[in-house]
Amino acid sequence: MTTPRRLRACPRRLRAWRLALPVTALLALPARAEAPMRGHGGPVRALAAAPDGLTALSGSFDQSAILWAIEDGTALRVLRPDDGAVNAVALAPGGRMLTGGEDGRVALWSRDRPEPETLPAGHQGPVVGLALSPDGSRVASASWDGTARVTPLGGGAARVHEGHRGNVNGVAFLPDGRLVTAGYDGTLRIWAGDDPPRTIALEAPLNAVAAAADGEIVAAGADGVVHLLAPDGRPRAAVALPPSPVVALALSPDGRRIAAATIAGAVALIDRAQARVLFHLAGPGLPVWSLAFRSDAELLTGGGDRLVRRWDLATGEPIGPLALTRPPDPLAAFAGDRGAEVFRACAACHALTPDAGNRAGPTLHGVFGRPIATAPGYAFSPALKRLAIVWNAETIAALFEVGPARYTPGTRMPEQTIAAAADREALVRFLERATRPAP
Structure with missing residues (x-):
């Protein structure tokens, strides 16, 4: 067990279960002052905090978003978009909420309607980032279809921004309304109206971007470097947090500090003016996927442990009794x-035992001999339900030989192949043993 601690500046630097509790149970949870916010059944992929600091919205790989009362840690509302993980959230004026997810849709939720309005964003791939314009009238969405789109909340067609070679992983608005996009192609692009974008080539794939009130741009990605750039894209400074990739960024309300989260689980607090690390927040060693400042004095984090945690930025300590125990290794x-080592790449999305339930993908318990798209309790895409595949040693091996996109068109499974035939065979033999129902 690791005790949370404040670390002085130093050189070191997945999808999940469906929500286990029904809405009524979540709403009935007792108040837990100064405790983590519990309720998601999977990693917390996205966070947004209201300007008044009273509420926060989280999105999860468990295919839900939850509106929280921060102070007592209770769930005020559970949102369930149509399909897939919720990868991005935002809070809009008037108590409205925005979610973007795996199905490529951006949904606008109001306080008094149970069902959302689907905005005409029209993405052909997962939405992984949302940003609200300075006047609150438009939302920008970043997608793995290679585009960013700006959609008016009051109605009207989306403006499409194309040009990145691959995934667009982050979006942000500058104070003057220009859009900034960050891509897996290692470029940052600044868009102004119909003009061609200004393109800044950085050294590694970019995962996140944020913009300060004075127009400075913050971007970071796979090499663990946080870049600080002027509003016109000219580099000002860089802060290295290697070796772990930075996967999330947030700016404090006063703009003085940057929070940068790494896939290794550490969160660096950076003085923006001086471009130096102030200290690290040390968690349980699991990925931190999302960040939001509740105020200049408090940070919210969400990650692989399925919790939304609170941190006192005056001390660098967690708020409330946090048990930072690593979950047992299945x-x-x-x-x-x-075969088990090969399967580790699949463990975030698939459980092996019947009691673990479905995650972002269905449980693999009893998978051998099971027709595709028939695991109980899991919402499969219509495309998978039309396929005539029965899972066995041959079909599972073929899935990883050619890749899910070719073997099971319409799947939401991340694209991955196993090049070595020996590794594919080892995986199949492992799954035969580990998923076999008890006699």
């Missing part, structure tokens, strides 16, 4: 098994 019993 593969510990298979130490030394090559």
Whole structure:
């Protein structure tokens, strides 16, 4: 067990279960002052905090978003978009909420309607980032279809920004209304009306971007470097947080500090003016996927432990009693098994046992001999339900030989292949043992 601590500046630097509790149970949860916000059944992928600091909205790989009362940690409302993980959230004026997710849609929710309005964003791939314009009238969405789109909340067609070679992972608005996009192609692009964008090539794929009230741009990505750039894109400074990729950024309300989260689980607090690390927040060693400042004095984090945590930025300590225990390793019993090691890349999305339930993907318990798209309790896409595949040693091996996109068109499974035939065979043999129902 690791005790949370404040670390002085130093050189070191997935999808999940459906929500286990029904809405009524979540709303009935007792107040837990100064406790983590519990309720998601999977990693917390996105966070946004209201300007008044009273509420926060979180999105999760468990295919839900939750509106929280921050102070007592209770769930005020649970939102369920049509399909897939909720990768991005934003809070709009008038108590409205925005969600963007795996299905490529951006949804606008109001306080008095149970069902959302689907905005005409029209993405052909997962939405992974949202940003509200300075006047609150438009939302920008970043998508793995290679585009960013700006959609009026009051109605009207979306403006499409194309040009990135690959995933667009982040969007932000500058104070003057220009749009900034960050891409997996390692470029930052600044868009003004119909003019061609200004393109700034950085050294690694970019995962996140934010913009300060004075127009300075903050971007970071796979190399663990936080870049600070002028409003016209000219580099000003860089802060290195290697070796872990930075996956989320947030700016304090006063703009003086940057929070940068890494996939290794650490969060760096950076003095923006001086471009130096002030200290690190040390969590349980699990990925931190999302950040939001509640105020200049408090930070919210969400990550692989399925919790929304609160941090006192005056001390660098967690607020409330936080048990930072790492969840048990479901593969510990298979130490030394090559197939189990290959399966580790799948463990964030698929459980092996019946009691673990469905995650972002269905449980694999009893998968051998099961027709595709028939695991109980999981919402499969219509495209998968039309396929005539029965899972066995041959079909599972073929899935990873050619890749999910080719073998199971219409799947939401991340694209991945296993090049070595020996590794594919080891994975299949492991799954035969680990998913076999008890006699």
